[in-house]
Amino acid sequence: MPHELDTPSPPEPPVRVATFEQLDVHTAYRLWALRSQVFVVEQDCPYLDLDGRDAEPSARHLWVEVDGLPVSTLRLLEDDGGRALRIGRVATAESARGTGLAAALLRAALGLAGERDVVLDAQSHLADWYAGFGFAPDGRGFVEDGIPHTPMRRRG
Incomplete structure (x- = not known):
């Protein structure tokens, strides 16, 4: 019988x-629709999601698809004059929550960061989850x- 560690x-x-330039229009539309669904509709936060930073040349959009549709996404931006990267706009469709997709995105973003510091503004109820990836309150x-x-x- 296999042990749990053997699984x-x-x-x-x-x-x-x-990058913004590499996104096809359909994917971009679906990414921003997902963010709007999570932040504006579900969390009832009417705000301007399209803040101009998505199109910055150094911005990276990360996402995971299921059946050809984005179900989890985040945005990676340069911060602090390029000395750090900023993770933001982390959103997962309700149907895909709890499946590890946001964790996979976070690991990928941290891999892209290399030795640079990475900052984010966590919703406080998720601070412990982010701490599991090496983040500390700042x-x-x-x-x-x-x-x-x-x-x-x-810290990088």
């Missing part, structure tokens, strides 16, 4: 990475759109 881990889902918490956030940093 192979499921393979990482394929993570797609693209500054005073704040409330944005009615949701408590914790600034966090992972």
Whole structure:
């Protein structure tokens, strides 16, 4: 009988990475629709998601697809004059939550970061989850759109 340690881990889902210029219009539309569904509709935070940073030349969009449709995404931006990277817009479709897709995206983003610091503003109820990836609180918490956030940093 196999032991729990003998059970192979499921393979990482394929993570797609693209700059704004590399995104086809259908994928871009679906990524932003997913973000709007999660942040604007589900979390009831009416805000301007399209803030101009998606199109920055150094921005990277990461996502995972199921049946050809994006179901989890995040955005990776240069921060602090290029000395750090910023993870943001982490969103997973309700139907895909709890399946490890956001974790796969985070691992891919950290791989792209290399030795640079990585910062993010975690929704505070997820701070422990981010801590599992090496992030630590880095500054005073704040409330944005009615949701408590914790600034966090992972040193490179």
